[in-house]
Every structure is written in structure tokens, then in C-alpha cells.
Amino acid sequence: MKFFLSIIITVTVCWLISSISFLPWYSFVIAALATAMVTKHQPLPSFFVGFIALFLLWSIWALAKDVPNKHLLSTKVASILPLKGNATLLVIITGFVGGLLGGLGALTGSFLKNSNLK
Amino acid sequence: MRYLPFSISAVITIALVTALNVQLPLGKTKSPRLGYFLSPQTGFWQNAEPVDVSFNDEIKIKGIRNTTDVYFDDRLVPHIYADNDADAYFVQGFLHAKFRLWQMEFQTYIAAGRLSEITDESKLPTDKYLRRLGLLYGAENSLKAMEADAETKNMMDAYTAGINSYINQLKASDMPFEYKLMNYQPEPWTNLKSALFLKLMSFDLAGGGEDDFLHTNTKNFFGIDTYRQLFPDVMDSLDPIVPKGTTFAKPSITVKIPESYDSLYIGKTDSFKILQPIVPDQDNGSNNWAVDGSKTQSGKPILCNDPHLGLNLPSLWYEVQITTPSHSTYGASFPGSPAVIIGFNDSCAWGVTNAGRDVKDFYEIQFKDSTMQEYWLNGAWKKSEFRQEIIKVKGKPNDIETIAMTVFGPVMYDKHYPASNKTDKCYAVKWKAHDASNELLTFYKLDRAKNYNDYVDAISTYQCPGQNFVFASKTGDIAIRQQGAFVAKWPHQGEFVMPGTDSSYMWQGIIPNTENAQMLNPSRGFVSSANQMAVDKTYPYYLGEAGNFPIYRGLIINKKLAAMKNITVGDMQEMQTNDDNMFAQEAMPVMLPLIDVSKITAAEKQYFDILKAWDLKNTPNSKGATIFKNWCDTLMTLVYNDEYALSTLPLRKPYESTLLEALIEGKGNYAFADNISTPKVKETMADVALEAFKRVTKLAEALDNDNILAWGNFKDTKVSHFTKIDALGKLHVINGGGSYSINATKSEHGPSWRMIVHLTDTIEAYGLYPGGQSGNPGSRYYDTFIDYWAAGKYYPLLFIKQLEATKNNRVKWHITFSKA
Numbered sequence: 001m002k003f004f005l006s007i008i009i010t011v012t013v014c015w016l017i018s019s020i021s022f023l024p025w026y027s028f029v030i031a032a033l034a035t036a037m038v039t040k041h042q043p044l045p046s047f048f049v050g051f052i053a054l055f056l057l058w059s060i061w062a063l064a065k066d067v068p069n070k071h072l073l074s075t076k077v078a079s080i081l082p083l084k085g086n087a088t089l090l091v092i093i094t095g096f097v098g099g100l101l102g103g104l105g106a107l108t109g110s111f112l113k114n115s116n117l118k
Numbered sequence: 119m120r121y122l123p124f125s126i127s128a129v130i131t132i133a134l135v136t137a138l139n140v141q142l143p144l145g146k147t148k149s150p151r152l153g154y155f156l157s158p159q160t161g162f163w164q165n166a167e168p169v170d171v172s173f174n175d176e177i178k179i180k181g182i183r184n185t186t187d188v189y190f191d192d193r194l195v196p197h198i199y200a201d202n203d204a205d206a207y208f209v210q211g212f213l214h215a216k217f218r219l220w221q222m223e224f225q226t227y228i229a230a231g232r233l234s235e236i237t238d239e240s241k242l243p244t245d246k247y248l249r250r251l252g253l254l255y256g257a258e259n260s261l262k263a264m265e266a267d268a269e270t271k272n273m274m275d276a277y278t279a280g281i282n283s284y285i286n287q288l289k290a291s292d293m294p295f296e297y298k299l300m301n302y303q304p305e306p307w308t309n310l311k312s313a314l315f316l317k318l319m320s321f322d323l324a325g326g327g328e329d330d331f332l333h334t335n336t337k338n339f340f341g342i343d344t345y346r347q348l349f350p351d352v353m354d355s356l357d358p359i360v361p362k363g364t365t366f367a368k369p370s371i372t373v374k375i376p377e378s379y380d381s382l383y384i385g386k387t388d389s390f391k392i393l394q395p396i397v398p399d400q401d402n403g404s405n406n407w408a409v410d411g412s413k414t415q416s417g418k419p420i421l422c423n424d425p426h427l428g429l430n431l432p433s434l435w436y437e438v439q440i441t442t443p444s445h446s447t448y449g450a451s452f453p454g455s456p457a458v459i460i461g462f463n464d465s466c467a468w469g470v471t472n473a474g475r476d477v478k479d480f481y482e483i484q485f486k487d488s489t490m491q492e493y494w495l496n497g498a499w500k501k502s503e504f505r506q507e508i509i510k511v512k513g514k515p516n517d518i519e520t521i522a523m524t525v526f527g528p529v530m531y532d533k534h535y536p537a538s539n540k541t542d543k544c545y546a547v548k549w550k551a552h553d554a555s556n557e558l559l560t561f562y563k564l565d566r567a568k569n570y571n572d573y574v575d576a577i578s579t580y581q582c583p584g585q586n587f588v589f590a591s592k593t594g595d596i597a598i599r600q601q602g603a604f605v606a607k608w609p610h611q612g613e614f615v616m617p618g619t620d621s622s623y624m625w626q627g628i629i630p631n632t633e634n635a636q637m638l639n640p641s642r643g644f645v646s647s648a649n650q651m652a653v654d655k656t657y658p659y660y661l662g663e664a665g666n667f668p669i670y671r672g673l674i675i676n677k678k679l680a681a682m683k684n685i686t687v688g689d690m691q692e693m694q695t696n697d698d699n700m701f702a703q704e705a706m707p708v709m710l711p712l713i714d715v716s717k718i719t720a721a722e723k724q725y726f727d728i729l730k731a732w733d734l735k736n737t738p739n740s741k742g743a744t745i746f747k748n749w750c751d752t753l754m755t756l757v758y759n760d761e762y763a764l765s766t767l768p769l770r771k772p773y774e775s776t777l778l779e780a781l782i783e784g785k786g787n788y789a790f791a792d793n794i795s796t797p798k799v800k801e802t803m804a805d806v807a808l809e810a811f812k813r814v815t816k817l818a819e820a821l822d823n824d825n826i827l828a829w830g831n832f833k834d835t836k837v838s839h840f841t842k843i844d845a846l847g848k849l850h851v852i853n854g855g856g857s858y859s860i861n862a863t864k865s866e867h868g869p870s871w872r873m874i875v876h877l878t879d880t881i882e883a884y885g886l887y888p889g890g891q892s893g894n895p896g897s898r899y900y901d902t903f904i905d906y907w908a909a910g911k912y913y914p915l916l917f918i919k920q921l922e923a924t925k926n927n928r929v930k931w932h933i934t935f936s937k938a
Binding site: 009018019021022025026028029041057058061062065066068069070072073074076077079080081085093094097098100101102105107108111112114 | 123124127128130131133134138139149152153154156157158159160161163164165166167168169170289290291295299729843844845846895896897898900
């Protein structure tokens with residue numbers, strides 16, 4: 001239960017941070033790190049909280065742009081990047097990149113919290 | 119102790135963020151900053167515009183005087199209603215930026231020789247070339263002339279302010295897609311950028327090729343007599359813009375041929391290895407014509423225009439209606455420049471084709487020493503001036519070009535930028551586009567023209583690139599004039615590189631406007647131009663080598679118009695998209711009999727029959743058109759390449775029209791037909807034509823097997839994005855036409871805007887361009903018109919008053935601009 005709650009908190013915090021337009025695109029990594037220090041999971045679960053939260057945030061956000069666009073742009077971008085025009089794959093990769101960074105941010109946050117404790 | 123895992127984890131995280139925050143090598147180019155680019159918050163996802171997007175808005179902004187309304191129709195064409203001109207141009211600037219910011223800025227980076235600044239050193243050759251040619255220099259000169267005229271300055275200032283207010287309110291996440299892809303940011307717009315954009319048009323239309331060097335090489339290789347056969351002064355079949363038999367007044371300028379013409383000009387034997395990094399398309403040209411009421415069903419004139427340029431996405435053109443108390447005008451505008459360029463207002467219509475006159479010449483300069491401080495002119499040393507061109511290169515030190523300026527113009531080629539292996543030779547370029555001129559004023563006035571006199575006044579100051587301005591008014595007038603600052607040249611002046619030590623080789627004057635080729639209401643009931651030579655040989659000034667002026671589109675247009683009666687808009691649409699191949703009509707009766715049918719195999723006979731049965735139309739399904747085209751290409755190669763292969767220098771290739779005229783004249787005999795690498799055999803034209811045909815049947819067989827023998831598939835038209843990234847272009851646009859058809863669509867080049875205006879009491883107009891009003895590759899309005907364009911269809915253009923705009927059912931969106 002706490003695991004899922006942590007995911008929701010991470011998604012919310014990262015989304016709020018991302019909505020501040022003058023911050024650089026990677027600000028959410030810091031947000032994921034900070035959230036992990038508060039939610040206090042062990043390192044591995046922390047990583048998964050961050051990963052799942054940001055995978056969801058980035059892929060759903062991408063989908064929310066892609067579906068009303070009828071995949072016009074994603075198909076083009078998936079041909080510029082070596083993805084053979086596969087828009088679905090591009091959404092997944094977007095989610096994965098966000099997830100990986102979110103997970104690593106959360107993992108780092110969890111280590112940081114634990115090193116403070118001891 | 120968790121410090122170690124913390125450190126490892128932090129390092130990996132930072133490393134990954136860093137890797138995703140820089141551009142990485144991707145094939146020959148660089149990837150975007152992937153993290154930034156993929157981020158749904160900042161990256162390309164933000165450019166994915168919903169297909170049912172609404173453009174309704176209320177924009178409060180600084181810089182606008184009064185409330186200005188913009189209504190967008192279903193094709194996303196804005197109809198701007200302002201109560202003063204400045205607000206209209208402010209909003210035009212804002213909308214150009216809103217829909218086309220990246221492209222308009224990118225084109226000015228090309229023109230200014232600044233591509234290296236936003237890409238890398240791979241673009242340095244292009245930048246160097248355009249800087250040394252003096253495009254930026256010319257734009258700076260012209261800007262002074264533009265800003266010296268109050269009306270032009272006010273228009274440009276308002277336009278620039280409109281663009282900048284868009285840029286200033288642009289959120290990082292809404293940055294156009296290409297900035298995100300290439301990782302740079304827009305900079306503030308300036309009036310200079312508009313001047314640069316217009317100079318880029320001059321480069322495209324009046325001064326692309328380094329022809330003088332190629333001509334000189336070719337003349338020296340073949341000798342002047344053979345050269346003249348290959349590059350005649352006039353084509354026999356020419357049908358000029360002003361009909362043959364027109365009498366011309368005595369010229370007001372008498373040009374003097376230099377005394378050393380034979381020895382220092384024709385007799386000069388230098389050779390050159392010019393490597394030109396960008397070459398404008400040889401077929402940059404256009405069609406325009408107007409028919410008067412005697413020829414139309416309605417009794418009112420109809421005007422047609424289709425400029426042929428490189429086909430690009432986003433398109434070079436942006437449709438707009440601008441309505442203020444001073445004028446109400448609709449047409450195609452250039453993102454990058456204020457005003458409507460080709461269009462119509464509530465009194466008249468106008469269009470342009472390229473004049474193709476040579477206004478760019480090279481002079482060999484003799485400097486005292488390698489410092490280029492002094493050069494020899496008329497028996498004395500004259501001091502040079504210097505101009506520095508600083509080219510910024512991304513991630514590298516600046517490249518500095520120091521250019522000596524002479525009375526003949528900037529020294530484009532010197533030892534730092536050599537024209538040949540002999541690196542000590544220096545060449546200055548004299549180009550009309552260097553001179554201060556205000557072309558924008560012409561379009562400003564045309565937008566407001568009410569009658570023929572206004573049209574003449576509008577174009578009278580127009581200098582470069584020279585155009586054929588066609589005109590028609592509601593009052594029934596039709597007119598055409600070849601307008602520009604054309605140099606009064608002695609015969610063959612500037613065909614070859616000229617000596618720069620003798621001022622008698624300088625340009626001796628500009629032909630007065632009144633002596634330019636022109637017509638008003640001719641009795642034949644029509645005027646037309648299609649880049650052919652404007653006049654016949656009786657015209658008192660030298661126009662340039664005939665190869666600069668394609669003849670076939672002009673022939674077919676005049677032939678059709680002369681025969682037509684009771685013309686309707688539908689007839690004009692059919693004509694403007696007509697696929698008849700005029701060259702083939704002239705060539706087939708001469709070429710086909712050259713093939714001895716007894717000497718071809720049964721398999722070859724199959725393709726011979728297709729060619730024989732061909733209707734001489736370049737329609738998309740035509741196999742005959744593909745066979746003919748390849749047969750001509752192969753024939754040209756077999757006829758000329760053996761002689762041309764003996765030279766290691768770049769030479770000017772003859773035109774197909776030259777070969778055809780030689781065939782007609784020689785009744786099948788032609789000296790170039792003989793293959794000089796087989797000294798024992800004397801090939802005739804028939805031998806070469808048969809050999810060419812046999813080779814083409816092999817190709818045709820292969821194409822047939824791949825199902826691409828039909829002309830539309832073989833030609834395979836594509837509309838490329840400026841970056842040449844295929845995914846952003848529109849590929850495999852199946853259509854007909856070609857260089858020798860009125861529908862002059864080639865593979866990447868063709869009618870970039872088609873317009874037909876019927877000057878009835880309420881103007882009835884049709885048009886479209888192969889693109890879409892939005893420059894965003896993520897918008898459904900990005901390439902909307904292309905399929906329609908390829909099919910030869912037209913949109914009725916909505917030209918309406920504001921009151922009607924509020925209730926017309928084709929109007930979809932409304933933006934109000936008001937003072938912040």
C-alpha cells in the first residue's frame with residue numbers, strides 16, 4: 001500500500017515540478033530524489049517507486065499529446081530516431097528514459113537518506 | 119556505511135542526465151539532446167498539435183495601436199482586418215512567426231552565411247561562398263535604401279515588431295520543433311533579416327551559377343566557333359514575350375565594345391576549377407499570362423501565374439488577406455517579408471516570372487602583391503578597400519574572410535579562396551544584387567494599385583532579381599513588362615571572365631525602364647511569359663546567351679492562348695496543369711525516324727511501340743514519357759560526352775534544344791554525333807540514336823519489372839523539408855508534367871504557387887501551393903494542400919470583407935489582437 005502511495009506522491013511532485021516552465025527538463029530527477037528521502041523505502045523498492053512513477057508520468061503525458069495528434073508527429077520522430085516509424089515504441093522509450101532517471105534519482109535519494117540515518 | 123552506494127548512484131544518475139543533455143553523433147549528423155527532446159514537458163511532444171485544435175484567441179500585446187481582428191478560414195488562411203497599415207504588418211509578422219518562425223529564421227541564416235553558427239563546420243563552405251559572393255553585403259546596402267523610404271521603413275518596423283512580440287511571449291516548451299531537434303534558440307528579428315531573405319531570392323533567381331567560369335573553360339576547350347554552335351545567341355524556334363516583328367525605338371545608350379575584345383577577352387585562355395557548394399536550380403522559372411475580355415466568356419480578364427521554385431516544406435509561401443483602409447489584398451506572402459508578393463486586390467491582379475537576365479559578371483583583378491592593397495586599373499595603381507566577414511563556427515574558432523573591394527565589386531576568389539590551381543589569380547564579382555535597391559516598395563505599391571498607371575509606378579523602381587510582371591485589372595487592361603535594372607551590354611559582355619585592368623570592360627549603363635520589353639492590351643488579346651527570351655534579335659540590346667532562356671513552355675502557352683476563345687476559369691485551370699510535352703512535340707517527328715526498326719530485337723520493339731504510340735503528354739501513367747526522357751538523356755550523353763570527357767575542367771553542357779535545332783537544321787547530320795573514341799568508324803546521328811534507344815530499352819525493362827516505368831512513379835516528386843530529413847518531407851507525390859510542360863513539376867522542383875484570378879466585379883480567384891499554412895510538422899495543417907496540388911485541383915480563395923468574415927461558414931477561428 002505504501003509502495004503505491006509513494007508512486008502517487010512521486011508522480012504528483014514530479015509533475016508539479018515539471019510544470020514550472022523555467023526549470024530545466026531534468027528538474028524532476030531532483031524531485032524524485034527528494035520524494036524518496038521522505039517516503040523512506042529501502043534502496044531497491046525506492047528505485048522501483050521512482051521508475052514506475054516516472055515511467056507512468058512520461059508515457060501517459062506523451063500519450064496525452066500523441067492521441068489527440070493522431071500520431072502525426074510521433075510517427076515522424078520515430079523515423080528520425082532509428083525506430084522505423086513505430087510511434088508506440090517511441091512512447092515506451094519516452095517512458096523508459098523518464099523511468100530510468102526517476103528510478104536513479106529515487107535510488108540516490110534513498111541512499112542519501114540512509115547515510116544520514118547512520 | 120552507505121556513502122559508497124550513494125556516491126555510485128549519484129555519479130551514475132548525473133552521468134546519465136549529462137549524456138541525455140548533450141547532442142550525440144547520429145550517423146552523419148547529431149542527435150537532439152535526447153532527455154530534453156523526449157521530455158513531455160519541454161520536448162517535441164509539446165509540438166504534437168491536436169488535430170481538432172482551436173486557433174481562437176484573444177491576444178493582449180504591446181506594440182499594437184488598435185484592436186485588430188484576424189479570421190482564419192478552413193485552410194488556416196488568415197484574413198487580417200486592421201484600421202491602420204502598421205497594425206496589419208505587425209499582425210502579419212506575428213502570424214508569420216506563429217506559423218513559420220523556424221523556416222524564416224533558418225533561411226536568413228543561409229543568406230547571411232551563418233549556418234556554421236547553428237550547425238557545425240560542415241556548413242562552412244556554404245557560408246564562405248555566400249559571404250564572399252556578397253549576399254550579406256548586398257542585404258546591408260539594400261537595407262539602407264529600404265530604410266531611407268518612410269513607407270517601406272514603417273512597414274518593415276511594424277513587421278519586425280510583430281515577429282519579436284511573438285518571440286518574446288514564446289514559451290520554451292512551445293518552441294518550433296526544428297529548434298528542439300537542432301538544439302538552438304531563435305534570436306530577435308531585425309529589418310536586416312527581411313532584407314537578407316529578399317537577397318536570397320536574388321541569389322536563387324539572378325545570380326546562382328558561376329557560369330562565366332564554365333563558359334570560359336568551354337570556349338577555351340572547343341574554340342570560339344564550336345562554342346558558338348553549342349551556345350547560340352538565339353534559338354530558331356523562340357517565341358519571345360513581345361512577339362517577333364515588334365519594332366523597337368533607337369536605344370538611348372550606345373555601348374562601346376572594348377578595343378582589346380579579341381585579344382584580352384575572347385583570346386584569354388585561363389582555366390578554372392570552381393566548386394560551387396550551392397547551385398540554384400536551372401529551371402527556377404515560372405509561367406504567367408493574362409487574357410483580356412475579348413478572349414473570355416465573361417468578357418473580363420483572367421490572370422494566371424505559377425512560379426517554379428524548389429519544392430520545400432514548410433513552403434516558401436504563406437497565404438494571407440490584408441485589409442486596411444488603404445487596401446484590401448489577398449495572395450502569397452513570403453514568411454520573412456511583409457506585404458503580399460503575388461496576388462490581387464479589389465481592383466487588379468499581378469504575377470511574376472523570372473527574367474533570367476545575366477546581371478553577375480567576373481573580372482580578373484591584378485594586384486600589386488599578395489597583400490591586395492593596390493590593383494592595376496587603366497595604367498595606374500588603385501587602392502583597394504577591405505571588408506571583413508566573420509563567420510562564427512559552433513564549437514570552433516571564428517573563420518575570418520578578408521575581402522578586397524574594387525571598382526568591379528568584392529574580390530570573391532583569391533589565394534585564400536582560389537578559383538583554379540593557379541592560386542595567385544584574383545577575381546572580383548560584379549553583381550546587381552550588391553547594389554542598394556528597394557524591391558519591397560514595389561510590392562507595397564502593387565498591393566495598393568488601382569489601375570495600369572499604379573502598376574507601372576509600382577514596378578518602375580524594381581531592380582533585382584529581374585521579373586516579368588504581368589498585370590490585369592477589372593477595368594479590362596492587361597499588360598506585361600520585363601522589369602529590373604538590366605545592364606546595357608555589348609554583345610557577349612560577361613559571358614566570359616573579363617579583364618579587370620581596363621575600365622572599358624565595366625558595365626556602361628542600365629537600360630531605361632521605357633526601353634524594357636513591354637506590352638499593354640495587345641490586339642491578340644493576351645500577354646504571357648515563361649522565362650523565354652523577351653524579344654527577338656531586332657531588340658537593340660544584348661540579352662545574354664540563349665541557354666539562359668528556356669523556350670518550350672513559352673511556345674506551348676502562346677500556341678494554346680492564340681487558339682482559345684470563350685475562356686473560362688476551368689479552361690485556365692486545365693491549361694495551368696497541362697502535361698503536354700512541347701519539346702517532344704518538336705523532337706519526336708525528327709528523332710523517331712532516326713531509329714531503323716529493322717535493327718531492333720523483338721524485346722526492344724515492344725518499347726519502341728510504346729514510344730511510337732505515345733501521345734506526347736507527360737501524364738502520370740505515361741510509359742512513353744519515361745522512355746522518351748531517358749532516350750533524350752542517353753542521346754545527349756552519347757553525342758557530347760566523348761568530346762567533353764577529354765577535358766578535366768568543369769564545362770558548360772549544351773541544352774537539349776541545341777541538339778534538336780542541330781538535328782532539324784542538319785537533317786540528321788551533326789558533327790558531334792561521331793564517337794571520337796572510335797576513330798575507324800564514323801557514327802551518324804541514326805547510329806547514335808539507335809544505340810541510345812537500345813540502352814534505354816534495358817533500363818525500361820528493369821523499371822517495368824519494378825513497376826516504376828510510369829512517368830509519375832519514375833519522376834517520383836518529393837517535397838523536402840529544408841533539412842532534407844525524409845521523415846519531415848512528403849515523398850512519392852505522384853503527378854505529371856516536367857521541364858517542358860506548363861505543369862513544370864520535376865522531382866524536387868515545380869509550380870510553388872498556382873494562382874488564377876478572374877477580374878469580374880466581385881473578384882473570383884483560385885489557387886494553392888504544395889504545402890500547408892502551418893510550418894509545424896506536428897500539425898495537420900503542415901502539408902494539407904499537397905495531394906490536391908498534385909491532382910491539379912484548386913481551392914476557391916476566400917476574399918471577403920470583415921462583415922462577411924464574421925458570418926461566412928468557411929471561417930473557423932478568430933483571433934483578436936489588442937493593446938496590452
